[in-house]
Structure formats: C-alpha cells, structure tokens
Amino acid sequence: MxxxxxxxxxxxxxxxxxxxxxxxxxxxxxxxxxxxxxxxxxxxxxxxxxxxxxxxxxxxxxxxxxxxxxxxxxxxxxxxxxxxxxxxxxxxxxxxxxxxxxxxxxxxxxxxxxxxxxxxxxxxxxxxxxxxxxxxxxxxFVWARWDGDEEHRLPRPEDGYEYELFERTTFDPETCTAYDTWWEAGRPDDKITQVLRCxxxxxxxxxxxxxxxxxxxxxxxxxxxxxxxxxxxxxxxxxxx
The missing domain is CATH 3.40.50.150 (Vaccinia Virus protein VP39)
Known part of the structure; x- marks a missing residue:
C-alpha cells in the first residue's frame, strides 16, 4: 500500500x-x-x-x-x-x-x-x-465495464479544477482488481495509479x-x-x- x-x-x-x-x-x-x-x-x-x-x-x-x-x-x-x-x-x-x-x-x-x-x-x-x-x-460489475476506458479532462478553473488530466481504467477479472491511472497532460511519463480490490x-x-x-x-x-x-x-x- x-x-x-x-x-x-x-x-x-x-x-x-x-x-x-x-x-x-x-x-x-x-x-x-x-x-x-x-x-x-x-x-x-x-x-x-x-x-x-x-x-x-x-x-x-x-x-x-x-x-x-x-x-x-x-x-x-x-x-x-x-x-x-x-x-x-x-x-x-x-x-x-x-x-x-x-x-x-x-x-x-x-x-x-x-x-x-x-x-x-x-x-x-x-x-x-x-x-x-x-x-x-x-x-x-461497473469497474469491469470500464476496462480500457480513457478520459481526457480539461481544466475548469472557474470550478476549481486547474489541471488538464488523463485517466485510464483497466480491470483484472482474475483478481477482481481495478487499476485507475492518472497523469497530467504535460507529464505523460509521470503516471500515478490507485489499485482497488473489488x-x-x-x-x-x-x-x-x-x-x-x-x-x-x-x-x-x-x-x-x-x-x-x-x-x-x-x-x-x-x-x-
């Protein structure tokens, strides 16, 4: 962890x-x-x-x-x-x-x-x-449906969201684990991932x-x-x- x-x-x-x-x-x-x-x-x-x-x-x-x-x-x-x-x-x-x-x-x-x-x-x-x-x-059931999804989130500074971000979701059906990976648009080699057992x-x-x-x-x-x-x-x- x-x-x-x-x-x-x-x-x-x-x-x-x-x-x-x-x-x-x-x-x-x-x-x-x-x-x-x-x-x-x-x-x-x-x-x-x-x-x-x-x-x-x-x-x-x-x-x-x-x-x-x-x-x-x-x-x-x-x-x-x-x-x-x-x-x-x-x-x-x-x-x-x-x-x-x-x-x-x-x-x-x-x-x-x-x-x-x-x-x-x-x-x-x-x-x-x-x-x-x-x-x-x-x-x-929901995380499995999201497997392979990628989202591009644009900044909304007026709402407090100041960063341009990408998110990619994958799901391992054998371990029932979701991997939720994020990175800043200008830093594609600096990714962070949360690992969630479902x-x-x-x-x-x-x-x-x-x-x-x-x-x-x-x-x-x-x-x-x-x-x-x-x-x-x-x-x-x-x-x-």
Whole structure:
C-alpha cells in the first residue's frame, strides 16, 4: 500500500480547491447514517476522511465525530466542529468506542489480508456492541465495464479544477482488481495509479468471516450493484451483540 499516501495527496493537490467544499453527497451520507444507525446523536468514527467535508456535515447534524486521514488532503479541511486525527488508521490508537464507524469511498486498497486487519480493528477496538459500520465497497460489475476506458479532462478553473488530466481504467477479472491511472497532460511519463480490490457481496461475506463483523444489508438492495455506481454501501454489524 506504499502508493496510497502519494496518490491521494497528489490528486488532492489537483482537485482540492474544487472538492473541499461540502456537497449534496455529504448530506446523502449523513442521511444513510441516520437510516441505518438512527438519528442519534452518535459518537462517529470516520476513516479516510479526505477533505473532511462529510465529517463536517456529520458533525453539523449533531454527532460527535472523530475523523482519521493520512494524506495531504487534510490541508484543505476545516476541522473546527470535529476532531481530526492525521494518522494511518492501520496504526492509530483512539480512545473509547464508537456507535458508528464509516469508511466512505476508499475500502479495497491493499490485499485481502489488509482489509481483514482493518475489519478486525473496527470490530475489536472501535465499534461498540450494537453499533454499525457503513463501508463503501468497490462494485466489480461497473469497474469491469470500464476496462480500457480513457478520459481526457480539461481544466475548469472557474470550478476549481486547474489541471488538464488523463485517466485510464483497466480491470483484472482474475483478481477482481481495478487499476485507475492518472497523469497530467504535460507529464505523460509521470503516471500515478490507485489499485482497488473489488468485492461482490458474496466475496465480501467470505472476507468478513472471522473478523467479528457480518453484512446485514446493502443500501438500496442488490439492484444497486447493477447500476452505474462504482461502489455500493455495505452495512456491517458485530457478529456478537
């Protein structure tokens, strides 16, 4: 996972001015939290918080939020309403337990065993009995359809997108892994790639075995896997209440 910090820090420098502002997506995430965890108020742990926009929206809804992020994207965050911890969530130590653990748009970096390590930490260290974890899972059906696609993204400085970029997507069907490669138009030999392990719900159930968590729902039901969303939300609960 050596690529993670560099990839998200660099892409954050490309997009941070545009994407560090709160959007409707953050409000949708808060609504999903309320749907599956109840209105609260809750003690919430957000893993991989990025620019902190969802953490801020969650705090604004009345929750006590701790957000963990390792990359330079936190330089764009305004953490005056929640607790921001700049650290690696595979190593960070956090006090107490949480009613809700969220991981929006990020699960799947590293090996299957890396995912299990994180899932065991959620179940064994962070999530209180009766709590719920909400985790976005890369949708293999959509990433597979994107195999071989290449996009040319022109700058939109008025919206905060200042770089001319290219993106190429490939998908390995044997390992169910997506490779999402980016480069600046003027630097074609300086490419960066994120590597995303994708899981069907059946694969996710196998991954969860022995971690202390089980899948209790998929937001939107199984049909959510067949639309154009590159990820689906898995609702996880402790195997022992």
């Amino acid at each position: 050596d690529w993670v910090k560099g990839f998200y820090s660099r892409t954050g420098s490309w997009w941070g001015r545009a994407e560090s502002r709160g959007t409707e997506r953050d409000q949708r995430r808060v609504a999903l939290l309320h749907e599956y965890a109840g209105p609260g108020p809750h003690r919430v742990l957000e893993l991989g918080a990025g620019y902190g926009t969802t953490a801020a929206a969650t705090a604004a809804a009345g929750h006590d939020v701790t957000a963990v992020e390792i990359t330079d994207r936190v330089d764009f965050a305004t953490a005056d309403t929640y607790t921001l911890v700049r650290d690696d969530f595979y190593r960070v130590r956090l006090p107490g337990r949480f009613d809700v653990v969220t991981y929006w748009n990020g699960f799947g970096v590293g090996s299957d065993e890396d995912q299990r390590v994180l899932l065991r930490r959620i179940a064994g260290e962070w999530l209180r009995p009766g709590g719920v974890a909400l985790i976005d899972i890369c949708n293999p 899981y069907t719900p059946a694969d996710l159930d196998l991954l969860l075995a022995g971690t202390g968590l089980r899948r209790s729902a998929i937001a939107g039901g199984g049909r959510a896997l067949l639309d154009d969303n590159h990820e689906y939300l898995a609702v996880l609960t402790p195997t022992v209440a």
